[in-house]
Amino acid sequence: MVYPGRQTLSTIRREERQISKNAGLFCSRIVLLFFLFFLFFFLRPTAIYLFTAFAFFPTILAWLFSRNKPREQAVILESCAKKYFYTPSHYTGERYTSIFIFFALVFWQFMLLRQNLDPAIIQKAPAVCMFFYLVTRFIVTEIVKKQINRYYETLECLELE
Numbered sequence: 250m251v252y253p254g255r256q257t258l259s260t261i262r263r264e265e266r267q268i269s270k271n272a273g274l275f276c277s278r279i280v281l282l283f284f285l286f287f288l289f290f291f292l293r294p295t296a297i298y299l300f301t302a303f304a305f306f307p308t309i310l311a312w313l314f315s316r317n318k319p320r321e322q323a324v325i326l327e328s329c330a331k332k333y334f335y336t337p338s339h340y341t342g343e344r345y346t347s348i349f350i351f352f353a354l355v356f357w358q359f360m361l362l363r364q365n366l367d368p369a370i371i372q373k374a375p376a377v378c379m380f381f382y383l384v385t386r387f388i389v390t391e392i393v394k395k396q397i398n399r400y401y402e403t404l405e406c407l408e409l410e
Contacts, residue, residue: 257325264326265397268335273390274343275334278303280385281350284378291371295357303350310342329397347386354379 282304288296315338324330324337358375370377 261325264324264330265394267337267340268326268330268333269390269393269397271335271340271343272333272393273386273388274340274347275307276389277382277386278307278343278346278350281378281382284374284381288374288378291368292361292374299353299357302353303346306349307339307342307346310345311336311338314338314341326397329400332400333393333397350382351379354382 282300285296285300285303289300315336324335330336354375358373358379361372361375364372
């Protein structure tokens with residue numbers, strides 16, 4: 250029986266973390282886009298701009314990162330990566346977009362606190378969006394981690410498609 254080396258095991262664990270983080274980042278971004286769509290009716294120009302940026306920014310970044318690398322790194326957990334739509338360039342795009350999302354929502358919240366808006370909840374909308382974004386990101390990441398472990402423990406990865 251052949252046992253994987255220490256470096257291979259650390260690579261597998263890193264890929265598990267990246268796949269679960271990628272799924273968490275993607276789902277939380279979709280939840281954020283849902284909230285921004287409804288904020289369109291109350292905070293018109295900024296919500297539209299952020300919705301558009303957050304919708305297309307990860308795709309553009311993933312495309313740019315995949316073009317700069319001559320060849321994508323080989324993924325050891327290939328079947329799991331396909332199941333969760335993971336590639337290293339998509340993960341990098343989602344990761345940088347999450348940083349941009351954080352700073353954009355903090356800046357937007359700072360700007361709204363300086364304005365007097367009629368419903369008070371509208372003034373705190375970016376903070377509420379950030380809260381749901383972070384909670385969704387954490388929950389989905391943990392759920393996907395457990396699903397990946399179950400996927401390999403029950404040998405679902407060996408089932409024919």
